[in-house]
Amino acid sequence: AQKITQTQPGMFVQEKEAVTLDCTYDTSDQSYGLFWYKQPSSGEMIFLIYQGSYDEQNATEGRYSLNFQKARKSANLVISASQLGDSAMYFCAMREGPGGGYQKVTFGTGTKLQVIP
Amino acid sequence: DTAVSQTPKYLVTQMGNDKSIKCEQNLGHDTMYWYKQDSKKFLKIMFSYNNKELIINETVPNRFSPKSPDKAHLNLHINSLELGDSAVYFCASSPGGGTGGETQYFGPGTRLLVL
Secondary structure (H helix, E strand, O other), X not given: OOOEEOOOOEEEEXXXXXXXXXXXXXOOOOOEEEEEEEEOOOOOOEEEEEEEOOOOOOXXXXXXXXXXXXOOOXXXXXXXXXXXXXXXXXXXXXXXXXXXXXXXXXXXXXXXXXXXO | OXXXXXXXXXXXXXXXOOEEEEEEEOOOOOEEEEEEEOOOOOEEEEEEEEOXXXXXXXXXXXXXXXXXEEOOEEEXXXXXXXXHHOEEXXXXXXXXXXOOOOOOEEOOXXXXXXX
């Protein structure tokens, strides 16, 4: 079974609109962490946002917010006011276990977002 | 101020050769990783080191051998390169120790092409 599922291989969004990128996860651990990374066409992996399993508030970082629904095991990324520079691949990832030096992070297959002017 | 750096950025080589990729981080992190990203953009962990000690070793052919001379460096040596080794290899690091964000910060990647 996939630990991280991103069901949208590609998405389009109009500039200045908000967009939600879906991510569902599967784990039996109580302690885990969820991440989103952005990979532009230049290839680097850029950390966007983190949500811990015990965090009660949804994480926010500027225009990025993580819509964490624990019971549904979903961790969707919301990008508000899309910009042309947001066009990129977006990866959802999960760290299982309590962290420390033993963490293993599993990545989803990614969603390619294209922002249309 | 590069946080996680990798050399070389591009590597083109013939099948059967041996090559190394170097990684250094100046973030003071305890844990370092190697990932492989294939042509379909799928990112998979290969190895993880914590304070120079091997922690995670996924099912990677033993032609791949990581080496960590100190906690700021994690190198990847690949013997007898095969066509299927062509990919982008990312090094990453994270603080390690304790709970919390444990965010992994990635290097720029090394694009390996085996001919």
